[in-house]
Amino acid sequence: MDLYRRAPGTGLRYLGHAGFVAEHQGVRLLMDPWFYPAFLHSWFPYPDNRHLLDVVTSGRFDYLYVSHAHEDHYDERLLRMLDRSITVIVPRYRSRIMVKRFAALGFADVVALGHKESHELAPGFTVTMYLDTSHKEDSGLLLDLDGYRFLDLNDCNTPMSELPGDVDLLAAQYSGAMWYPNCYDYPPEVMRKKVEAVRGDLLDTLYRKVRITGAAAYLPSAGPACFLDPVLEAYNDREATIFPQWEDVADRFAEACPGVEVLRLFPGDVVRLDDQPGGTLVERDSDAPPAEDLAAYRERRRDEWGAFYDEPAEPVTIEEIEAYFAKLQSWNKRFLGDFAKDVRLVADGRMWDVRLGHLAEHFVIEGEEPYDPEYTLLLCPRTMRAVIEERTGWEEALLSMRVGLHREPDVFDLTFMSLLRYGNQPVQTMQMLRERQNTETIERDGLRMQRFCPHAGEDLTHAVICDGVVECPRHHWKWDATTGECVDGGTLPLRVEPLT
Ligand code: FES
Structure with missing residues (x-):
C-alpha cells in the first residue's frame, strides 16, 4: 500500500500525534513517527494510529526527521524497524544526544542542523531547523515546498523572536504534555483553577505562535496522548486535566484567531498541496478505524501497557x-x-x-x-x-x-x-548556569530589563507589560515591573530598572 492513493505529488500525510510524511518532488520525508507506548508504558498515540504501522515500516523514505529525544517523538522500537539507508535529519543539540542515538542505531547518514540552518532535500524542497535556543533540547522544522511553507513546531518553544514568518500551515501543540498540575495532590477546587490556568496559558501561547508566524492555517497536533493502563485512567478525563481534545478548545481558538483555517486531521488523512491553486484539499483515510473507543483500545494493547508490570519491582536500598x-x-x-x-x-x-x-x-x-x-x-x-x-x-x-x-x-x-x-x-x-549569567538587556515601555526569561530563556522582547506587571509570553510567569519580584509562577526575580 502506498502512502497516497493518487499519483505522488506534493502533500502531507498525518500519522497521528506529531508524525507526518511530507512528499514533494518525488522525495519523502518521515517526521516524528510514534507508534509504541512511551514513558514507562504509559502514553499511547490518540487516536490509535496502528493501522499505519505497516505503511511506515514498509514504505520508502528518503529522509527522516526526529525533533527531540522524548519517547513520543523518538520511538526507538519503531526506529529499529526502519531502513538504515534513510538520511536522518536531527537538531544539533549541545548534548549531541540525537546524533549519538542514531549512530548507535546504525544510521550512517545523519545530518545535524543548528538553529536556522537549512538543508536541500531536492530542488524546491528545503528544510530549516528551529531550536528552542534555551537549555531545553526541542526543535521544530520549517519545510519549504516550492514556496509553500509548512512549520512543524510540535511541542517546541522556539523563542517568539526567532520564529519564521509567512507560514502557510502551522502544526503545533494545543494540549498539555506535562505532569503539573495533575500529578500534585491539590484539593479539588485548587486543582480546577490550576488546570484552567494552564489550559489558558497553552492556548495563549498558541495564539501568539499563530500571529507571529502569520500562519494562514493551523493543524492541531502533538497531543493529547491517552493512558491505557487502568491505574492512569483519570488522566484521560478531558475536562479535569490539561489534556483537552481539539473540540474542547476549538471555539476559543476561532474567537482568538479569526480567519485562520483549521485543518483537523486524523491519523492517515492527507493534505494535498499539488493540484489546489491557492488552497488545500484534505483526503480522509478510508482505512482509519471508526471513532476511538478507549475500552477497546485498552484491550487491544493489553500486552503493551501490561509490560510495565513485568519490570523489576524489588524495593530499592x-x-x-x-x-x-x-x-x-x-x-x-x-x-x-x-x-x-x-x-x-x-x-x-x-x-x-x-x-x-x-x-x-x-x-x-x-x-x-x-x-x-x-x-x-x-x-x-x-x-x-x-x-x-x-x-x-x-x-x-x-x-x-x-x-x-x-x-x-x-x-x-x-x-x-x-x-x-x-x-x-x-x-x-551548565547551559542554565550560562543563561542565569547572561547580562543582555532590552528596553521596553520605560524599562530596561534582562532579555531572556529567568525560567526557561524565552525572549522577553515579546513580553506583555501592563499595569506594572511584566508577563513572559511562554509559561506566563509574572514580575513586578518596579522591583522585579516574581509575583506568579516561580521564585526567580527579573532584573529590571526604570529607564532614566
Ligand atoms: S520561559 Fe517559562 S515563564 Fe518565561
Missing part, C-alpha cells in the same frame, strides 16, 4: 539511593552551587529523606521523619527502581504520570526540578 543522588549531585556541582533542599521519596510504604546539597553528609535517612520535606515524590517500586537503575530519567518518570507530588510551600523550585529533569545531561544544567 538505602545504599542505592545514596549512590544515585551522590552521582547526580556530583555531575551538577557547579549548577547546584550552595543549593540545599530536603525532599522525601515514598514507595510501597517506605520512605527516604534526602538532603540535597549536603554531599559530604550521610544524607539519606530511612524510615524516620526528622525533616519537613519541601518536596515529596510518591512512586511505586517499579518506577523507583527504573529511575535509580537509570533505565529511565526523572523527566520520563514524571511524564509517565506515575509519580505523585506534594510541595510545601506550593512554589515551583527551578533548581530542584531542573536537577531531576536535566541532571543526567549536565550539559543542559
Whole structure:
C-alpha cells in the first residue's frame, strides 16, 4: 500500500500525534513517527494510529526527521524497524544526544542542523531547523515546498523572536504534555483553577505562535496522548486535566484567531498541496478505524501497557539511593552551587529523606521523619527502581504520570526540578548556569530589563507589560515591573530598572 492513493505529488500525510510524511518532488520525508507506548508504558498515540504501522515500516523514505529525544517523538522500537539507508535529519543539540542515538542505531547518514540552518532535500524542497535556543533540547522544522511553507513546531518553544514568518500551515501543540498540575495532590477546587490556568496559558501561547508566524492555517497536533493502563485512567478525563481534545478548545481558538483555517486531521488523512491553486484539499483515510473507543483500545494493547508490570519491582536500598543522588549531585556541582533542599521519596510504604546539597553528609535517612520535606515524590517500586537503575530519567518518570507530588510551600523550585529533569545531561544544567549569567538587556515601555526569561530563556522582547506587571509570553510567569519580584509562577526575580 502506498502512502497516497493518487499519483505522488506534493502533500502531507498525518500519522497521528506529531508524525507526518511530507512528499514533494518525488522525495519523502518521515517526521516524528510514534507508534509504541512511551514513558514507562504509559502514553499511547490518540487516536490509535496502528493501522499505519505497516505503511511506515514498509514504505520508502528518503529522509527522516526526529525533533527531540522524548519517547513520543523518538520511538526507538519503531526506529529499529526502519531502513538504515534513510538520511536522518536531527537538531544539533549541545548534548549531541540525537546524533549519538542514531549512530548507535546504525544510521550512517545523519545530518545535524543548528538553529536556522537549512538543508536541500531536492530542488524546491528545503528544510530549516528551529531550536528552542534555551537549555531545553526541542526543535521544530520549517519545510519549504516550492514556496509553500509548512512549520512543524510540535511541542517546541522556539523563542517568539526567532520564529519564521509567512507560514502557510502551522502544526503545533494545543494540549498539555506535562505532569503539573495533575500529578500534585491539590484539593479539588485548587486543582480546577490550576488546570484552567494552564489550559489558558497553552492556548495563549498558541495564539501568539499563530500571529507571529502569520500562519494562514493551523493543524492541531502533538497531543493529547491517552493512558491505557487502568491505574492512569483519570488522566484521560478531558475536562479535569490539561489534556483537552481539539473540540474542547476549538471555539476559543476561532474567537482568538479569526480567519485562520483549521485543518483537523486524523491519523492517515492527507493534505494535498499539488493540484489546489491557492488552497488545500484534505483526503480522509478510508482505512482509519471508526471513532476511538478507549475500552477497546485498552484491550487491544493489553500486552503493551501490561509490560510495565513485568519490570523489576524489588524495593530499592538505602545504599542505592545514596549512590544515585551522590552521582547526580556530583555531575551538577557547579549548577547546584550552595543549593540545599530536603525532599522525601515514598514507595510501597517506605520512605527516604534526602538532603540535597549536603554531599559530604550521610544524607539519606530511612524510615524516620526528622525533616519537613519541601518536596515529596510518591512512586511505586517499579518506577523507583527504573529511575535509580537509570533505565529511565526523572523527566520520563514524571511524564509517565506515575509519580505523585506534594510541595510545601506550593512554589515551583527551578533548581530542584531542573536537577531531576536535566541532571543526567549536565550539559543542559551548565547551559542554565550560562543563561542565569547572561547580562543582555532590552528596553521596553520605560524599562530596561534582562532579555531572556529567568525560567526557561524565552525572549522577553515579546513580553506583555501592563499595569506594572511584566508577563513572559511562554509559561506566563509574572514580575513586578518596579522591583522585579516574581509575583506568579516561580521564585526567580527579573532584573529590571526604570529607564532614566
Ligand atoms: S520561559 Fe517559562 S515563564 Fe518565561
